[in-house]
Structure formats: structure tokens, C-alpha cells
Amino acid sequence: MSDKDSIGRVIGVALALCVVCAVIVSTAAVQLKPAQQVNKTLDLKRNILQAAGLYDPSQSVEDQFAKISTKVVDLRSGQYTDQVDPSSFDQRKASKNPALSAELSDEEDIAKLSRREHFSLVYLVEGDSGVEKIILPVRGYGLVDLIRVCCSGI
Secondary structure (H helix, E strand, C coil), X not given: CCHHHCHHHHXXXXXXXXXXXXXXXXXXXXXXXXXXXXXXXXXXXXXXXXXXXXXXXXXXXXXXXXXXXXXXXXXXXXXXXXXXXXXXXXXXXXXXXXXXXXXXXXXXXXXXCCEEECEEEEEEEEECCEEEEEEEEEEEECCCXXXXXXXXXX
């Protein structure tokens, strides 16, 4: 066995390769994070437009979404509130925060969520005669994982 084929050298090369690959993957993840956030927001807006029946692939999602206003509802009172900024509010994080959510009893927890946030985002499509459609984000557990959808109605 030559010095090139020694166990120490093989382990050293493998370790160096692992470090180089880890640095490349970590750098890519950090560099792509802003683009991922933009795409995530764009996807949410597209889903809301589709739920409202307003999505047109030939137009900009941002231009179409400008017709929709976002409000926050306090689920404890059922009233709109300005206690939370709709542009930065994350319902999923709020549902895990004990200060922003409440534990559900077995009778209340038909969707197996364990906790319900105090605030929820709603999206309003307004026309000449007032609110034409309301889009509500809904979530519950499916067969394998949490399912999130947007429902439209009025």
C-alpha cells in the first residue's frame, strides 16, 4: 500500500471534500434566501388571486393583487384590528406563540391544530358596491402534513 492510499489520506480528502461542499451549499442557501422569500410571497398572492377567481397569467401578479386589500381580524372578537401589521404578520408563527394564540380543547380542535392564533389575515376584493369577495386562509391536518388553502366567498 503506497503513501497515497493510506487511510489517513483518504479520510483527509473525504473530509476536505465534505467541508468544501458544505461551504458551497451554505453559501447558496444564504444567497438565495431573499429570492426564496420573494417567490414565497408571490406564490401566496397568486393563490389568493386564484381563490378569488381573479388570476390572469398574462398580467403581473403584483398588479392584480393591488386590487385586493389585506385586513387583520381578531378571532376572539370577530372584528378588524390594527394591533397587528398585515404586511409582516405570520399566522403560522403566531399559532405556535403562546402570547399570540390559545390552546384548543378536544371539542374545539376538529382540525387537530392544538392551538389557534388570536389574529387572522383576510383578503377583500372590493368593487363599486363594496366588498365583493372575501378570501380566508384555512388550515388543517391532512393525511401526512398540514394543509393550507384559501377559500373565497360572500
